[in-house]
Amino acid sequence: MTTAGDTALAETSSGVVFPPEGVDVVVFDVVGTLVEPSPSVAVAYQQAGLRHGLTVDAGIIQQRFKAAWRRQEAVDAAAVPAFATCRGREAERWRAIVDDVFEGAAPAAAIFADLWEHFGRVDAWQPLAHGSELVRRALDAGVTVALASNFDERLLAIAEQLEPLSWVPHVFASSEIGWRKPAPEFFRWVEQRLGCGPAEVLLVGDDPELDVAAARRAGWRSLGVAGH
Numbered sequence: 001m002t003t004a005g006d007t008a009l010a011e012t013s014s015g016v017v018f019p020p021e022g023v024d025v026v027v028f029d030v031v032g033t034l035v036e037p038s039p040s041v042a043v044a045y046q047q048a049g050l051r052h053g054l055t056v057d058a059g060i061i062q063q064r065f066k067a068a069w070r071r072q073e074a075v076d077a078a079a080v081p082a083f084a085t086c087r088g089r090e091a092e093r094w095r096a097i098v099d100d101v102f103e104g105a106a107p108a109a110a111i112f113a114d115l116w117e118h119f120g121r122v123d124a125w126q127p128l129a130h131g132s133e134l135v136r137r138a139l140d141a142g143v144t145v146a147l148a149s150n151f152d153e154r155l156l157a158i159a160e161q162l163e164p165l166s167w168v169p170h171v172f173a174s175s176e177i178g179w180r181k182p183a184p185e186f187f188r189w190v191e192q193r194l195g196c197g198p199a200e201v202l203l204v205g206d207d208p209e210l211d212v213a214a215a216r217r218a219g220w221r222s223l224g225v226a227g228h
Contacts, residue, residue, distance in 0.1 A: 005126060014051075016136070017097070018134060018137045018141075019137075019138055019143055019202055020042045020202065020220050020221070021202070022199075023143060023202040023221065024143055024148070024196065024201075025143060025144040025194055025196045025200050025201045025202070026134075026138040026143055026144070026146075026147075026150045026201075026203075026204060027145075027146045027190060027201060027202070027203045027220075028131070028135060028146070028148070028168070028203075028204045028205070029147075029148070029149055029203070029204065029205030029206060029207070030140075030149035030159075030165065031084075031149065031151065031213050032128075032205075032206035032207065033061070033081030033128070033131050033134065033193060033205050033206045033211075033225055034127065034128055034132070034147075034165060035125045035126060035127050035128060035130035035162065035165065036125065036126060036128055037119070037124060037125060037126075038126040040058075040059075040203055041062070041065060042058040042059070042061045042062040043058055044064065044115065044118060044119070044124070045058075045061045045065065045098075045101055045111075045115065046048070046058045046061055048111045048114045048115050048118065049061075049102060049107075049111060051111075051114060052107035052110050052111050052114070053107060053152070054102060054105055054111070056101075056102065060105045061101055064100060064101045065097065065101050067085070068096070068097040068100035069097060069100055069205060071096075071100065072096060072097060072175065075096075076093075076094075077153075079181060081183075081185075082183060082186075083179055083180045083181075083182065083183035083186070084178060084179060084180075084183070084185075085174050085177075085179060085180045086175060086178060087152060087153055087175045087176075089175075090152035090174070090175045091116070091181055093153070094112065094116060095109075095112050096098055098111055098112040098115060099112070100203065109203070112192055116154075119154065120157070120158070122157075122161045123160055124161055125158065126138060127163055129160070130225060130226075131204075131225065132163065132164040134204060135164040135167055135168065136164065136167070137166060137226070139168075142222035144167060144170070144194055144196070145167075145168050145169065146169075146171070146172060146190065147158070147159060147165060147168050147170065147171045147195060148172040148177075148181075148190050149172070150174045150180045150181050150210065151173045151174060151175070152173055152174070153173060153175050153176060154173075155171065155173040156171060156173060156176075159171045164173050170193070170194065172189075172190055174186065177190075181210045181211065181214050182209065182210050182213070182217070184213065184218050186214075187214070187215065187219075187220060188201035188218070195204060198218060198219030198220050199219065200214065201220045201221065202220065202221040202222065202224070203213075203220050203221070203222045204222075204223045204225060205222070205223075205224065205225070206224065206225055206226065211224070212224045
C-alpha cells in the first residue's frame with residue numbers, strides 16, 4: 001500500500017515494476033516492513049510481567065507502550081543534536097519504556113532485562129510476506145539492497161539468521177550509525193557507506209513520518225507499505 005506523496009510503483013503490461021526506473025539502491029526499514037514481533041509487543045510485555053509477578057491487561061500495555069514510545073521520541077527530538085544515538089542511549093530508551101509500561105513497579109529492571117533478551121532472539125520475530133517479496137524482487141533486479149533501521153546492535157545478529165533479512169548484504173542499525181531516523185545524518189551516513197547519491201535511492205518503510213517523509217526530505221524516493 002502506498003500513501004500520499006510516496007513514489008508510486010510503475011504499471012506495465014506484465015504487472016507492477018519494482019524497483020521503479022532510475023533506482024539503483026533500495027533501502028528497507030525492518031520492523032513493520034520486513035518483520036514483525038511474534039507474539040505482539042503487548043503480549044510479549046504481558047508475558048514478561050507475569051514471569052516477574054505482575055499482571056497487566058494486554059490492551060492497557062499497548063496503550064501505555066504507545067504513550068511511552070512517543071515520550072522517548074520527544075526526548076530524542078529535543079536532544080542536541082536531535083536524534084543522535086548510541087548503544088547506551090538505545091538501552092536507556094528501552095529501559096524508560098519498560099518502566100513507563102509497568103509504571104515503575106519494583107520488578108521493572110528485571111522485566112527490562114527479560115525483554116531485552118527476548119527481542120534479541122530470532123524466534124521473537126516473523127517475516128512479513130509482502131516485505132519478503134519486495135526484497136526478493138530488488139535482489140533479482142540487481143540493484144544494491146540494504147537494511148537501515150531504528151534498531152540497536154541486536155539487529156545485526158538477528159539479520160544473519162532470519163529471512164528475508166539474511167538475504168540482504170548490508171545491514172545498518174541506528175545504534176551503530178549514531179543517528180536515528182528522521183535525522184538527515186542517518187540518510188547521509190547510509191549514502192556514504194553505500195557510495196551513492198540521494199537521487200539513486202528508494203527507501204521502503206511502514207512509518208509515514210520516520211520512513212516515508214524523512215526519506216523524501218533527505219532527497220530520497222520513498223515507498224510506504226502497510227505492516228499487514
